[in-house]
Amino acid sequence: MKNMKIDNPFFEAMGRLGDIILVNLLLLLCSLPIVTVGASVSAMYGVFLQMMEGTEGRISITFFRYFRKGLKKNTMVWSTMLVIGILLIFNMFFLGHVGMEGIWRIVGIVTGCLILIWKILFAWVFAFLADWEERIRDGVTAAMRMAVLHLPATLVMVVLNNILLICLWMGVFYLAAVIPIYLVAGFGLTGYVNTWFFKKYLKKKEKIQLS
Numbered sequence: 001m002k003n004m005k006i007d008n009p010f011f012e013a014m015g016r017l018g019d020i021i022l023v024n025l026l027l028l029l030c031s032l033p034i035v036t037v038g039a040s041v042s043a044m045y046g047v048f049l050q051m052m053e054g055t056e057g058r059i060s061i062t063f064f065r066y067f068r069k070g071l072k073k074n075t076m077v078w079s080t081m082l083v084i085g086i087l088l089i090f091n092m093f094f095l096g097h098v099g100m101e102g103i104w105r106i107v108g109i110v111t112g113c114l115i116l117i118w119k120i121l122f123a124w125v126f127a128f129l130a131d132w133e134e135r136i137r138d139g140v141t142a143a144m145r146m147a148v149l150h151l152p153a154t155l156v157m158v159v160l161n162n163i164l165l166i167c168l169w170m171g172v173f174y175l176a177a178v179i180p181i182y183l184v185a186g187f188g189l190t191g192y193v194n195t196w197f198f199k200k201y202l203k204k205k206e207k208i209q210l211s
Contacts, residue, residue, distance in 0.1 A: 024188030026063045038078025043067040045127035048195035073136045120147050123157040127198045153197045
């Protein structure tokens with residue numbers, strides 16, 4: 001009966017999956033007002049960073065502690081990013097309407113680069129701010145610098161964060177196939193995988209001195 005012990009790798013994996021599902025549901029619930037997406041994502045990464053260190057305690061309590069702790073700063077950052085993101089998307093639709101000819105081709109290239117920068121910042125900033133105690137501007141700057149310094153890992157995270165968009169590009173069938181997964185565990189699984197990169201490159205509560 002050795003293989004039936006509670007510390008069996010299978011039961012540990014199932015327990016970890018259950019934790020990820022719970023975090024995924026908390027993330028979706030707390031993201032419903034839209035403006036709190038940043039605080040929810042930051043709380044998710046805070047839980048996962050502690051989870052990988054074995055110091056997370058009760059998942060729901062840890063999640064809401066991070067959520068309340070970073071609500072103001074993360075909402076400020078996310079609200080700014082949300083407005084910029086909407087403007088960039090609107091610009092892409094406009095370019096699709098007028099066509100990518102002449103000067104509009106250059107505008108399209110610049111817009112595409114800005115969208116990539118937006119996605120790169122999103123990949124790092126809310127995990128970075130989970131334990132950031134200094135000025136918000138410094139935290140955002142430091143997060144962007146870390147993203148550039150570890151660009152290969154950042155690009156992997158960008159791809160993982162955009163699986164839904166990739167499926168939409170592939171076709172509605174693929175999008176419909178993955179949406180149920182994301183509603184149950186997909187966002188949490190993506191965040192958990194991303195946290196492996198954060199765990200490698202970030203030290204919790206470390207004060208980063210900006211030059």
